[in-house]
Amino acid sequence: MPPARKRLAKGNGQNVPARLTRSRIATASVDDIEEAQPPTHPRVKEAPSRKKRGKTKGYAVKKRLEEGQKIGGIIIEEGAKAPVGSNENLFKMEMGVVVRVLAPIRKFFWTEVTEEEKLPLFAKIESEFDIDMSDPHVREMVDGIIAARFRRFKHNCHQHYKKESDPIKARENPKKTVNIDDWKVLCDHFESPTFKKQSLANVQNRAMQIHPHTRGAKSQSQRLYELNNKEAAVEPTENDAEENVPAEASEPPELRVYADTRKKRDGQWINPATNAVKIAF
Known part of the structure; x- marks a missing residue:
């Protein structure tokens, strides 16, 4: 029996694979499903765009945790204003992920979030990193970083909202990871006179910075x-005379x-x- 031929799309001579049936979908790979999609219009060459940093998704933390232990390299000293260490950046980025996933979206300011609502976020961070959340200083530090990430997330939501000049269209286009009902509540907040007044004041204050x-x-x-x-780590040498030091x-x-x-x-x-x-x- 001769091998089955792929159907040709009418008029353009393109090879189009047969449509996937229900039974085939159950066992098909991602490539199979993508191949079975209807042909698209010819791709138009686009101008190269500036590379941007993508949204942090927590893959690095997940990979480290699969090794079977919490992530160390985080130093939170008494009196310090911020954590330091070899994994300081990973520590702060993961808090941004935790905020997007676990923070109460309908609270507009971190000061409105109750201690009970903060517990899942604190527990998640403590389960991933080698820190002691029972230490008041550590807890205060983590709370402050999460608060900053919470403000940044709300700022990003507002920036997404402003992409649409029409408020009605903006309401219909929620930011990814935010469901439509929560998004509408955020839009109500963005459209309130109080928020608009504060937002304008923030823009004016940032414009006044002369030493960014x-x-x-x-x-x-x-x-x-x-x-x-x-x-x-640098060993001094005989050539490091005082007169040669910049x-x-x-x-x-x-x-x-x-x-x-x-x-x-x-x-x-x-x-x-x-x-x-x-x-x-």
Whole structure:
């Protein structure tokens, strides 16, 4: 018996595989299902777009946990303003994932979230990282980071809402991971006079910043931690005479981090007044 031929789409001569039946769908692979989709219009070559960082999905944490132990490398010292350590970035990113999945979406501010509603988020973080949430300082630190991630998530929701100039269309186009009912509640919030007034004030306040940092979301504490570790690992040599040491290297590490995060990639200050602030120290 000759092998079955693939049907040809009328008029264009394209090979189109036979339609999947119910029995075939049950055992078909993803590739089979994609191959069985109806032909699309010829692909139009699009202009290259700037690469953007995708949404964090927590895959790195899941992979580490599959190894059978909690993730270490998180240092939360008494009196510190932020956590530091080899996994500090992973720690903070995972809190963003936890917020999107477990935080009460219909609460507009973290101060409105009750301690009982926070417990699932705290428990999730403690189950993944080697930290002690019974320590008041650790709990306060985690609460503060989650609060910042909560504000960022609501900000991203508002940015998504503003993509549509028509409020009606904006309501019909919820952000991914937000169900339509929760989205409508958020839209009510975005359209309220109180929110609009506060949003305008925030925009004006950001425009007044004259010394913005230029090096991403890494905290000042983490930068100091990495700088100190880097310098501690360098063995002094006979050539490291005092006269050969650059002036910047003799400055306090806090001042060097400040300067490093207020310069452009070409080494120029983000604002001439920023250098004056550094000199004043």
